[in-house]
Amino acid sequence: MATQKKIVQAQLDGVTFDGTVPFSNGLIERYTLQNGLSVIVLVDKSAPTVSYFTWYRVGSRHEKPGKTGLAHLFEHLMFNETESLKAGEFDRKLEENGAETNAATWVDWTYYYESLPSDRLGLAVQMESDRMAHLVLRDPQVTSEKEVVANERRFRVDDDVEGAASEILYKAAFDKHPYHWPTIGWMEDINNFSPDDCAAFYKTFYAPNNATVIVVGDVKTKDVIAKIADAYGKLAAARIPAEDYQHDPPQQAERRVVLMKQTPTPKLIIGYHGPALGDAEHVPLSLLVEIMFGGRASRVHRSLAIDLEIATDLRGWVSTFRDPGLIEMYGTAREGKTAEEILSALDEQISKARDELVTDDELARAKARLELSLLRSLETAAGKAEQIGFYATVLGDPAGAFARLEAYRRATASDLRIAARRYFVDNARTIVVVTPELEAEEEKAEESAAQ
Amino acid sequence: MTTQRLDTKDGTVVFLEESHALPLVTITIATRSGAAHDPPEKTGLARVSTRLLMRGCEGADARKIEETLDGLGAEAAEEVSHASVALGAQGIVRNVDALVDLLSRILGAPLFAEAEVARLVREMDADLLEVRDDDRSLAERALRKAIFGDHIFGRVTTRASLAKITREDVRGFHAKHFNKKNIVVAFAGDVTPDQSRALAEKLVSRLPTGEAIADPTPEPIEKTGRRLVFVDKPERTQTQIFLGALGTSAKDDDHFSLLAADAILGGSFTSRLMREVRSKRGWSYGASSRLDVARRRHWFLAHTFPAAADAAPCIALELDLIENYAAKGISARELSFIKKFLVRSYAFEIDTASKRVHQALDIEIMDWPADYHSGYVAKIKAVELGAANVAVKARIHPENLAIVMVGTAAQILDKVKAAIPNLASTDVIPFDTV
Numbered sequence: 001m002a003t004q005k006k007i008v009q010a011q012l013d014g015v016t017f018d019g020t021v022p023f024s025n026g027l028i029e030r031y032t033l034q035n036g037l038s039v040i041v042l043v044d045k046s047a048p049t050v051s052y053f054t055w056y057r058v059g060s061r062h063e064k065p066g067k068t069g070l071a072h073l074f075e076h077l078m079f080n081e082t083e084s085l086k087a088g089e090f091d092r093k094l095e096e097n098g099a100e101t102n103a104a105t106w107v108d109w110t111y112y113y114e115s116l117p118s119d120r121l122g123l124a125v126q127m128e129s130d131r132m133a134h135l136v137l138r139d140p141q142v143t144s145e146k147e148v149v150a151n152e153r154r155f156r157v158d159d160d161v162e163g164a165a166s167e168i169l170y171k172a173a174f175d176k177h178p179y180h181w182p183t184i185g186w187m188e189d190i191n192n193f194s195p196d197d198c199a200a201f202y203k204t205f206y207a208p209n210n211a212t213v214i215v216v217g218d219v220k221t222k223d224v225i226a227k228i229a230d231a232y233g234k235l236a237a238a239r240i241p242a243e244d245y246q247h248d249p250p251q252q253a254e255r256r257v258v259l260m261k262q263t264p265t266p267k268l269i270i271g272y273h274g275p276a277l278g279d280a281e282h283v284p285l286s287l288l289v290e291i292m293f294g295g296r297a298s299r300v301h302r303s304l305a306i307d308l309e310i311a312t313d314l315r316g317w318v319s320t321f322r323d324p325g326l327i328e329m330y331g332t333a334r335e336g337k338t339a340e341e342i343l344s345a346l347d348e349q350i351s352k353a354r355d356e357l358v359t360d361d362e363l364a365r366a367k368a369r370l371e372l373s374l375l376r377s378l379e380t381a382a383g384k385a386e387q388i389g390f391y392a393t394v395l396g397d398p399a400g401a402f403a404r405l406e407a408y409r410r411a412t413a414s415d416l417r418i419a420a421r422r423y424f425v426d427n428a429r430t431i432v433v434v435t436p437e438l439e440a441e442e443e444k445a446e447e448s449a450a451q
Numbered sequence: 452m453t454t455q456r457l458d459t460k461d462g463t464v465v466f467l468e469e470s471h472a473l474p475l476v477t478i479t480i481a482t483r484s485g486a487a488h489d490p491p492e493k494t495g496l497a498r499v500s501t502r503l504l505m506r507g508c509e510g511a512d513a514r515k516i517e518e519t520l521d522g523l524g525a526e527a528a529e530e531v532s533h534a535s536v537a538l539g540a541q542g543i544v545r546n547v548d549a550l551v552d553l554l555s556r557i558l559g560a561p562l563f564a565e566a567e568v569a570r571l572v573r574e575m576d577a578d579l580l581e582v583r584d585d586d587r588s589l590a591e592r593a594l595r596k597a598i599f600g601d602h603i604f605g606r607v608t609t610r611a612s613l614a615k616i617t618r619e620d621v622r623g624f625h626a627k628h629f630n631k632k633n634i635v636v637a638f639a640g641d642v643t644p645d646q647s648r649a650l651a652e653k654l655v656s657r658l659p660t661g662e663a664i665a666d667p668t669p670e671p672i673e674k675t676g677r678r679l680v681f682v683d684k685p686e687r688t689q690t691q692i693f694l695g696a697l698g699t700s701a702k703d704d705d706h707f708s709l710l711a712a713d714a715i716l717g718g719s720f721t722s723r724l725m726r727e728v729r730s731k732r733g734w735s736y737g738a739s740s741r742l743d744v745a746r747r748r749h750w751f752l753a754h755t756f757p758a759a760a761d762a763a764p765c766i767a768l769e770l771d772l773i774e775n776y777a778a779k780g781i782s783a784r785e786l787s788f789i790k791k792f793l794v795r796s797y798a799f800e801i802d803t804a805s806k807r808v809h810q811a812l813d814i815e816i817m818d819w820p821a822d823y824h825s826g827y828v829a830k831i832k833a834v835e836l837g838a839a840n841v842a843v844k845a846r847i848h849p850e851n852l853a854i855v856m857v858g859t860a861a862q863i864l865d866k867v868k869a870a871i872p873n874l875a876s877t878d879v880i881p882f883d884t885v
Contacts, residue, residue, distance in 0.1 A: 024473070046472040047802035088730060091720045096788055098795020101720075117798045147733025154689035155736055155756055161584050262686050264583045264883070295526075297517035306570070312577040334577050361522070368524035372543055375475050379803045437685075 012229045021399045024378055028388065028398050029221055033229060035237045036209025040388055040398050041224050042216045044381055050217030051381040052124035053113040054132070055389040057212075058205035060185075061107050061178040061245065061323075069149065069185015070193065070201050072105040076145040077198060078112060079103075083134040087141055090127060097123050100382075106183055108322045109393045115382045118218040122227055128213070129231035132206055137198040146190055153184050161263045162330070165432045169271045172255050173326055173430040176246040207238030212392050216385040247323070251428040259434045266339040267434035270346065271326035274318050274423055278395050282318060283407040284415040285327060285423060289316045290366040291358050291416075292349060293329070297365070299352070300329075304345050310337040311345075322394050326430075327423060339433045353420040357413040367408050374401055454811045457648050459631070461660055465651040466637040466811045467644055470804035474544045476640035477805045478551070480558060480654065481530075481537035482628045483635065483816055484664035487603050493615050495575070495608030500624040501529040501536040503571055507562035508553075516553065525550050533603055533668060534746045535816050536628070544641040551650045558629060559657020568618045576610050583883055586857040587756070589682050590691040592885050597680045597853035598695050598750050602671045630661020635815050639804035666818075668747050673697045676875030678853050679868065683860040684882035690762040690858040691754075694769055696851055698742040698751030701819040705842035707830040709742065711793065712839045715785045716740045716776050717753055719792055723772055724753060732768075734761045746817050751847060759858055763866035766854060770871065774849045780840030793831045800827075857882065 018030035023042055031039040060071050079101075081087040094101050099116040114124040157163040167182045174180040184190075213232075215224050251273060275282045292300045293316030304311040313332040319325030331342045358366075377383045391400025455467045486497035505527060506513040520527055525542025538558070542550045582588045592607045599605030636654060638647045673696065699709045717724040717740025728738035735755040743749040753773065757765040801807050810824040820826075854871060858864075860879055868874060 044472075046470065047798065049798050049802050088721060088726065092788070095719050095721055095792045095796075098792060098798065100796065100799055115799060117795050120795070144730065144733040148729055148736055151689065151734070151756070151758055152736040154758060159586065159687060159689045262684065264580050295517065295521055297514065297521050302514070305574070309570075309573065312574065313581065332581060335580055361518070365518065365521035368543070369521055369526075372475075372524040372526065372541070375473055375543065376541065378473055379475070379805070381802070 012225060014233055015225055015229050023388065023399045023402065024384070030398070031225055033208060033232055035233070035235055037228075037232050037235075038212040038392070039225065039228055040212060040214045040392060041219070041221045042214075042384060042388065043219060043221060044216050044384060045218045047381065048118050048218050049115060049381050050118040050121050050124075050215060050219050051113060051115045051385040052121065052128065053111055053214040053385040053389045054128050055109055055111045055212045055214065055393045056205060057108075057210050057393060058110055059106050059108045060181065060183040062205065062243070063178065063181070065181070066189060067193070067197060068181040068189045069183070070197060071110055072183050072185060073145065073149055073190070073193060073198065074201070074206075075103040075105045075110060076148060077137060077142065078131050078135060080141045080145070081136040082130050083136060084130060090131070093123065093127065099124070107179055111386075111389055113382065113385065121215070121217075121219055121224065125227045125231045129235065132208065132211065132232070133235045135202055135206070137195050137202060139195060142193070142195045142198055146193055149184070149190050150187060153187055153190065156184060157182065158187075161261050161267060161434055164261065165259055165267060165269050165434050166328075168257050168259055169269050169328070169430055169432045170326070172257050172432070173251070173271045173273065174248055176248050177323065178245050179321065179323070179325060204238065204241060207240070208232055208235050209237040210240050212389060214385045214389045214392070214398075216388065217381040251430075253427055255430040257430070257432045259432060260437050261434050263434060263436050265335055265337070266333040266436060268331045268333070268339040268342045269432045270329040270343070271430045272423055272425065273428050274325055274327040276322060276324045277320045278322070279324070281419040281422065283404065284411045284419040286318050287363065287366045287370070287408060287411055288353055288358070288416040288420055289318055289327065290369055291362045292316055292353065294366060294369050300346065300349050303349060304331065304342065308345055310334055310341050320394070339435070343431070350424050354417070354424055356417070358416055360413070363411070363413055363416070370408055371405060374405055454808055455644055457644055457651065459651050459655055461631045461655070463631045463651065463655045464635045464815055465647065466635070466808050466815075467642070467647045468637075468639040468804040468808035468811070469643065470639065471641050474641050475541060476544045476547050476638065476642050477539065477541045477808075478554065478654075479537055479539045479637040479808070479812065480554070481535050481635050481637070481812055481816055482664075483535065483633050484628050484666060485532050485535040487533040487666055487668045488624070488628070488664070489606070491606060492612060493620060494606045494612040496616050496620055496624055497536050498529070498531040498608065499568075499571060499575065499613070499616050500621045501531055501538060503563055503567060503621055504529070504538060504557050504561050504625075506567040506571060507564050508556040509560035509562070510556060511553070512562070512564075513567055516557065519549075519553055523550050523553075527554075532745070534666065547642060547646075547650065551653050555654050555657055558654065561625060563618055563621050563625070565618050568616075568621055572613050572616060575608070576613055579608065579610050579613070586684065586687070586689075586691045589684070589882055589885050590693055590855055590857045593680050593682050593880060594693050594695055594752070594853065594855040597678060597855050598674065598697065599671050600674065603668045604671055604745075604747070604749065628664060630659045631655050632661050632663050634658070635812060637808045637812050639808040666746055670747050671697060673848070673851055674853070675851050677850065677871055677873055679871060679874055679877045680853065680855045681860055681864055681867065681877065681879045682855070682857040682882050682885055683879050684857055685859055687759055687857065687859045689756055689758050690856050690863070691756050692762065692766060692769075692854070692856045694753040694766075694773065694852050694854050695750050696848060696853065697748050699744065699846060700748040701744050701817070701823055705838065705845065708834050708839040708842040709846055711786065711789055711831060711834045712781050712843045713740055713742050713751070714789045714793060715781045716772070719789070723776070724755070724769070727768060727772060728755055728757075728765060734758070734765050744819075759863050762856065762858055762863050763870040766867060767870040770849065770852075773847065773852070777843055777847045777849050780843050781836070783836050786834065786836050786839060790831055790834065794828050797828050
């Protein structure tokens with residue numbers, strides 16, 4: 001391996017070899033182009049395919065009020081016209097070559113990917129480098145994609161009970177920090193974007209020095225680096241502006257929001273302010289939330305769904321954001337049960353987490369479940385590339401998934417209780433209660449009758 | 452790697468797809484018979500019975516099973532179709548012996564405790580109630596009835612059918628369907644043939660020999676006329692729309708021709724539906740068509756989810772597109788393109804050991820031609836334009852479509868009806884009765 005890397009370096013001006021990192025049973029190799037583009041390669045010969053991910057360090061946190069949803073709109077616009085490709089040709093060329101392609105946006109990042117037969121790697125390199133610098137942003141494509149995104153918002157938020165509640169949770173829990181607004185954007189903002197807004201955003205954030213390319217599959221590193229250097233080497237770096245946002249002051253009092261929805265039963269979402277992904281306590285908190293919510297044997301499921309039979313669909317997770325996010329807890333009431341009953345039972349479990357140590361058996365089970373979850377995510381080249389890209393982008397560590405696995409193994413019951421005491425602070429939580437509209441109308445009618 | 456066959460000494464069919472890329476193993480135990488055997492008034496019995504396997508067995512109650520699986524770094528879930536029920540488990544390979552020991556007891560010595568039966572029925576009842584939040588699921592439930600009527604494929608589990616299921620029904624289902632001849636076992640992942648043979652013997656050791664069970668499903672019959680089924684739900688800003696009819700069978704001579712043609716209509720991101728509905732007009736986030744393949748002819752569906760204001764013109768456009776598709780077929784250029792797409796993207800149908808072994812399971816259980824998967828690429832390459840267009844005309848009948856949607860009737864029903872030429876019938880169904 002060392003010989004090959006030296007050859008690659010020697011042959012390609014403008015490419016710096018940054019080192020290797022073990023990943024599963026392979027070895028990640030890292031390179032940087034002179035224009036700042038990071039490249040990560042993992043050779044994986046388990047299938048004759050290659051996955052090509054481009055992670056941009058831009059997400060909804062980089063937007064401004066009034067322009068929310070712009071980062072996500074790009075997830076659509078980037079599949080349109082470039083200076084050398086007519087609208088529709090991007091997808092057509094990739095499909096003609098058997099590619100799967102898609103994209104995702106969240107608060108801290110946006111990624112685009114192609115998974116192709118491995119002999120088609122060159123096409124992905126060519127097309128991703130093209131749209132990194134030569135996207136055409138004009139009507140009617142911008143207007144049409146705004147319509148598509150508005151429809152996506154209806155489907156994910158406006159007509160979706162959990163989507164609507166989740167949006168309100170973050171809106172209520174954060175005032176100043178950009179996590180306040182949804183990644184898909186407010187509907188009014190989506191409708192008001194102009195091609196000029198898009199062009200300014202593109203010029204600011206879509207540049208080689210704001211991106212990491214991850215290539216995983218049945219490839220030769222030397223060939224990958226040569227192709228990438230050739231396609232991207234001439235692209236200019238951009239001046240990425242310093243982030244300009246404020247953190248919220250510590251929340252001092254519980255916040256509650258009631259949301260009326262067309263839904264058969266009440267729902268409850270609780271959000272405690274949590275750690276950033278890179279904070280040391282993210283690991284013990286994730287283990288604790290796994291013990292509380294992971295699977296049917298978890299504490300919360302066993303208590304609320306099986307023993308008390310007051311809830312169904314119970315879930316909890318710690319947001320995996322670059323800045324401190326939320327520890328979310330979600331529950332759906334059984335027919336005839338209330339959100340207050342769920343809250344009361346959840347509070348018992350939260351108190352228990354703060355007051356008592358988890359058992360050795362609980363901790364061992366949570367560790368095994370999270371190990372399984374990681375292994376499952378690595379079954380395909382795309383799965384590996386996504387894990388590498390996520391940790392490289394958010395934490396700067398492409399093998400962060402395995403570092404995290406090691407951290408899980410080291411965590412103790414005491415670590416979990418300390419984390420619970422620090423983060424399960426009731427004054428610093430936000431609660432969204434979803435009330436069925438029919439139920440609300442009946443209560444109003446009863447109140448009127450009583451008056 | 453080729454899928455290996457390692458049958459047990461008593462004749463249980465066992466497949467292995469070996470892969471040592473990750474320290475994981477996936478184990479699937481699938482029956483040759485499934486929900487088609489549910490009594491109509493007890494639809495849901497196959498799912499209840501299979502799910503109950505995990506709720507107690509010799510030496511372990513439900514809680515013990517769940518904790519043991521977690522401790523082993525394993526997960527298990529059931530999969531239920533009309534043709535088969537399957538218990539699938541995936542786990543970290545270092546614990547595979549303990550996992551198989553547990554699965555062996557789950558399969559061969561389930562408890563089916565009365566309290567667990569009642570508890571599961573209550574859980575599933577609660578889940579059914581929550582389906583009312585999911586407009587797409589509501590539409591799909593109504594669609595089954597609209598396309599298949601009283602046929603087995605038209606049945607859906609209801610709160611009433613769940614309530615009728617008893618412990619004796621569950622015990623009867625298990626006794627009938629779980630035997631050595633009626634199950635097929637598949638291993639995928641970090642295990643060797645010798646290991647798999649031994650694990651398979653252990654896995655089935657508590658089951659009776661039994662016999663394979665025949666499928667009672669008749670061929671479905673096409674319904675005629677354009678029928679609108681409108682699932683009425685308040686306050687919808689968006690609709691869910693399905694246009695559907697009978698589709699294809701794996702045994703049809705024109706099966707692969709129709710698969711290729713359908714991919715042109717709605718099976719890719721550059722398909723006709725996607726281009727016209729999403730790219731040109733921005734009406735729907737998704738626009739697709741598909742042909743489901745089962746043991747009998749299943750459905751052809753086109754699916755969109757436009758805003759309420761765009762629902763009527765979107766249906767009119769889709770009807771135009773399907774009429775044009777049936778009347779004029781596809782072009783040589785389109786066929787050439789889609790063949791490249793389907794052939795080259797086939798690599799992603801077989802890029803994991805689990806996917807490869809499931810292809811072997813399909814052939815063994817679904818009664819499809821033996822070369823259905825292995826010959827896929829060659830058969831797609833061999834599709835000819837004339838044959839594809841004959842297949843489209845023969846199988847897709849725009850005059851006999853069911854149009855099933857979820858929306859708010861007071862807002863859009865009249866416009867939707869006006870957008871459907873030759874509409875034969877209209878049913879408006881309250882969403883909480885679907």
